[in-house]
Amino acid sequence: MTRFLTLLGRSTAAHPWRTFAAWLVVAVAMVAAAGASGGTPQDDFNIDDAPAQAGVEQLREHFPASGAAGSSAQVVVHDPDGSVLSEESLATVNRELAEIEHVTSVSPPRVAESRSTALLGVVFDAPVTDPDLTGGAGLESLEAAVADAESAGALDGLQVEFGGELAAAGLEEVQGTGELVGVVVALLLMTIVLGTIVAAGLPLLMAILGLGVSAMGVTLLAAVTSVSTTAPTVAIMVGLGVGIDYALLLVTRQQEFLRAGVPVVEAAGRTAATAGRSVLFAGAIVLVSLMGLPLAGLPVYSSFGFATAIAVLSVAAAALTLVPALGGLLGRRLLPRRERRGLPPRRPRPARPPLSARWAAAVARRPVAWTLLAVTLLLALAAPTLDMRTWPRDVANNPAESTTRQAYEITAAEFGPGANGPLTVVVDRAAVGDAGVATTVERLRATEGVVAVTDPVVSPDGAVAVVEAQPAFGPSDERTPALLEQLRAELPDAVVTGNTAMFSDITVLLVDRILLVVGFVVLVSMLLLAMMFRSVLVPLKAAALNLLSIGAAYGVVIATFQWGWGTDLMGLDQAMPVSSWLPILMFAILFGLSMDYEVFLLSRIRERWLATGDAVGSVVHGVAATGRVISTAAAVMVAVFLGFATELDLVVRQLGFGMAVAVLLDATVVRLVLVPATMTMLGRRAWWIPAWLDRVLPTVEAEVDLPDGPVSEDAPVRHATLGAG
Secondary structure, three states: OHHHHHHHHHHHHHOHHHHHHHHHHHHHHHHHHHHHHOOOOOOOOOOOOOOOHHHHHHHHHHOOOOOOOOEEEEEEEEOOOOOOOOHHHHHHHHHHHHOOOOEEEEOOOEEOOOOOEEEEEEEEOOOOOOOOOOOOHHHHHHHHHHHHHHHOOOOOOOEEEEEHHHHHHHOOOOOOHHHHHHHHHHHHHHHHHHOOHHHHHHHHHHHHHHHHHHHHHHHHHHHHOOOOOOHHHHHHHHHHHHHHHHHHHHHHHHHHHHHOOOOHHHHHHHHHHHHHHHHHHHHHHHHHHHOOHHHHOOHHHHHHHHHHHHHHHHHHHHHHHHHHHHHHHHHHHHOOHHHHOOOOOOOOOOOOOOHHHHHHHHHHHOHHHHHHHHHHHHHHHHHHHHHOOEOOOOHHHOOOOOHHHHHHHHHHHHHOHHHHOOEEEEEEHHHHHHHHHHHHHHHHHHOOOEEEEOOOEEOOOOOEEEEEEEEOOOOOOOOHHHHHHHHHHHOOOEEEEOHHHHHHHHHHHHHHHHHHHHHHHHHHHHHHHHHHHOOOHHHHHHHHHHHHHHHHHHHHHHHHHHOOOOOOOOOOOOOOOEOOOHHHHHHHHHHHHHHHHHHHHHHHHHHHHHHHOOHHHHHHHHHHHHHHHHHHHHHHHHHHHHHHOOOOOHHHHHHHHHHHHHHHHHHHHHHHHHHHHHHHHHHHHHHOOOHHHHHHOOOOOOOOOOOOOOOOOOOOOOOOOOOOO
16 A cells, blocks of 8 residues: 555656646546436435335325425415405416416415415425426526516515425525635635645645536436435535545645655655555545445435545545645645745744644643543533434524525414424225224314314325324424324324424434444444554544544534524524434544544554654654644634535534534544543553454554655655554
């Protein structure tokens, strides 16, 4: 591996234009392939293990025009003055909606008791991801139809809002403003640390190029399998963060070699052989973590894992090839101008050790006290996790000015909160007959927590009957799962389904599967760490600290969103449950990202330990050697993730905020306190491994140390092969 990476770094640096041409060919080929054969992201909530799935299949079979195979929207017509709506106005709206392309039916208006509000259901024969409906086009078609009704004078003084899946999808498009601000902040941070805009721009440029190729890869993936509409955004978020991190590590290492007098091409080779190995290994751990997502058993999670893996692979490949190529092209221009000219720094550095080394030494002097302090802090932050309540998504939490939120609130006020999430009950009429259908309706109306039940609607083929039951509370209410469980127990001849039932089933399934995903990710990551660091205790310690920091991040997210402590800070006006997608998705991504920093830091500690045998000194050296780059990389990643935390999509918002908090805690409390403290307490025992395990495990070489003095172009790269401790 060392020889291959060295040759890769040298060849790309010596022939940068060939490298750029190769990437151009790959990019053009990917664009052409995506244009010819690419697909469109589409949420797939067909889940075999979900009790509600059986009802969905029955609706598709017996009500082909019901929208179960397509999409739907809800139009709310409301008179703010409380006046009675005219039948003529509603008929005009109904007629205009029916003329929209892909609309198969518009339900008769459901009028509230006040007679000032009416609901019209619109059924489309195409899913929300159809090209004619994506990008907000579906919502625009609804708005155009209402505008035509308004121009005809049918809606004077009336308020019209839109709800349902089609309207919600139109509001979930990525805005991009916060991400742009985050990228600018990241560029400024890297400029300050690296000392030159050229060196700072290189990681950003590399990450963007890698993401461009990965976007085409995700499009091709969507042609062969279902890809969640949120997955590309998550892939961009993670890819941008790790891409900048990987490139930053390589650029920083290359600057070190250049400062030591190493020729440009050789510096690129040595950078690839040292920092490049850490990038390769860290990327492998991220990929392993992402591959745990399919174990959740949901197509949505599989698409998250595969799409993000494509992004990570692309940016890692770009980092390992484009960074040395651009480094070879720029040469010593990667260094600040004063260094290139041989001038002394404006502010000479003091002779004493750097701050990170002094900090690590202070922690090493009292490791037990620092460990107790840090663990207490993280446990306190993690405490709210015990109160976690999840729900996939709810338009009640959309921005107050959005049409979906307005539609939700008007519907709740006029028809009751449960009208926003009715339960669909499908009865097998062929099996139980009309008497069984009537019995089901009676039981529903007698159930506590159900406030309204519609009359049965028989399918065209007479096989099933469908009844809608309106709960007394909104879909994301904590009482919903209990009501579903009760209805399913009391209605053995019926299937309870619908969006609310499916979302509740998803929440239950994800709670049941999280331990499987966590176990897989932790065990495989520990195995990879044991291969690299030839230790039993180091992987155990790393896994424990990562779990602790991720738990603390969960707690902060719950306190911010569910408890409402940070709603004003996040631009929200009310507390809300944590998205059901968040716990597993956030864990898989963060465990891999946290291991990045673990690999960078432990590589330096391990190499110094092998060279000196000084357990405490190696810890201080490792923190001093990596403190600046890890802190900078973490600050960059936090800025990028906080940019995504400004999105309207609450899943992306919560994920961006949670990941920013986790990276901040990991780079400070864990890397600067717990790692040096625990490694000091473990001492020589940290590198112990049984002889039989050392023989069985494959050997992965650790990152090498910076050579002393100038090196010739044909000098070999020194490295340490890690054996048993």
